Amino acid sequence: MSAIDDFLARFPQDVQDTIRMIWGALGSDEQNHFLSLISAFPSDASLIKGLIKLSTSQVRQTFGRKHDVAILGPANVGKSTLYNQLVRSKQDSAAVGPLPGTTRETRQADAGLFMVVDTPGTDAVGNLGEQEHALALKAAEEADFLVLVYDAIQGVKRTEQELFHELAALKKPFVVLLNKIDLVNRKELNSVISQAAANLGLKPEQVIPVGAKDGKNLAQVLLAIAATEPEMVAALGQALPEYRWQLAWRSIVRAASISAAIALAPLPVIDFIPLVITQSIMVLGIARIYNYRITPQRATELVTTFGLGFLARSIFQELAKLEGIPGWLLAAAIASSTTVVMGYASIQWFEKGQKLSSAAISRLTRGLTASMLDTLKSLGKRKPSRQELEARIAQSLQESPLAESPKPLDDQSG
Secondary structure, X not given: OOHHHHHHOOOOHHHHHHHHHHHHHOOHHHHHHHHHHHHHOOXXXXXXXXXXXXXXXXXXXXXXXXXXXXXXXXXXXXXXXXXXXXXXXXXXXXXXXXXXXXXXXOEEEEOXXXXXXXXXXXXXOHHHHHHHHHHHHHHHHHXXXXXXXEEOOOEOOHHHHHHHHHHHOOOOOEEEEEEOHHHOOHHHHXXXXXXXXXXXXXXXXXXXXXXXXXXXXXXXXXXXXXXXOHHHHHHHHHHHHHOHHHHHHHHHHHHHHHHHHHOOOOOOOOOHHHHHHHHHHHHHHHHXXXXXXXXXXXXXXXXXXXXXXXXXXXXXXXXXXXXXXXXXXXXXXXXXXHHHHHHHHHHHHHHHOOOOOHHHHHHHHHHHHHHHHHHHHHHOOOOOOHHHHHHHHHHHHHOOHHHOOOHHHHHHHO
């Protein structure tokens, strides 16, 4: 089975036929872009949003009117929560709440690649329920793509089966989501998905389990939407390689901030194991962005191979001799700096197959440590909270020239 066949298997049969027609109309270059996108698309929700934000200008240049994507389903299944994950501006966010019927009207906003429409629940009774059902159905009729959302805890009831058939009859491309999977016992998850699929007459792989609250599996939803629009696929496929550094930098910033907080422990920097774990997770995320196959074990081996733990201890011992630098500040600067260098070194490995020399690693780490010390000195000698330190490190790195390009590190590494 080819990569495109594997991807299409997640859609209902009618939708597969539609996407196959679109796929056949694409040129070979665009097909290759899309297949690359399937394997390399980041799974982290914040990275996905970053890619969409960065590629929006390309989408606008490629085609004019954005397609409308309508989110539909019973009340209180998490439609508005998913909507809020997709919209670009917080000002466009919809109100969410535990009580059914929070959304009474349709609401539309820019999601970067497309326009997303939030709709009322379709299962309310009475005159008001009929009005909301009519509003949702009207949005579905006007949309280019439908996202059908069901509740993993409540399952798919008979009335919800009727909704599915009503929307499928519109002959629009659609995808089915089972939300709130974080509330399902892990041992029962496959059974819950299978039962929901059976109730809708689908195969289990044609129901995407998601956690709208934290963006879990949001990548699959976005790829499903993009698959029905060739220009969108081309724009995303073009954007991914172009913006890989910016996406990877987000992972590096997050890991560096966590590493600095770890260094607040009573034995700064010496407590190396948590740093290895943090940096290994970062390396795994970066590998995904650069379409490099790597196992968690191999990521840990890569982290230890570069020898940054030993270098961190050496720099700490050297600088600890200087007066006026609190141990926590020194440890935080070194921990965050070594994490940034580890991220950069892994990118060189994934992208070019090159391993940075020990001299280059030492030069980069010492330079970044000095810069980070200057940044953190404004905190004074008072030991900050973990949250305060993480925020300061993140802000400093996000405002760094490195957020746009690795060139400063390229120049220093020689």
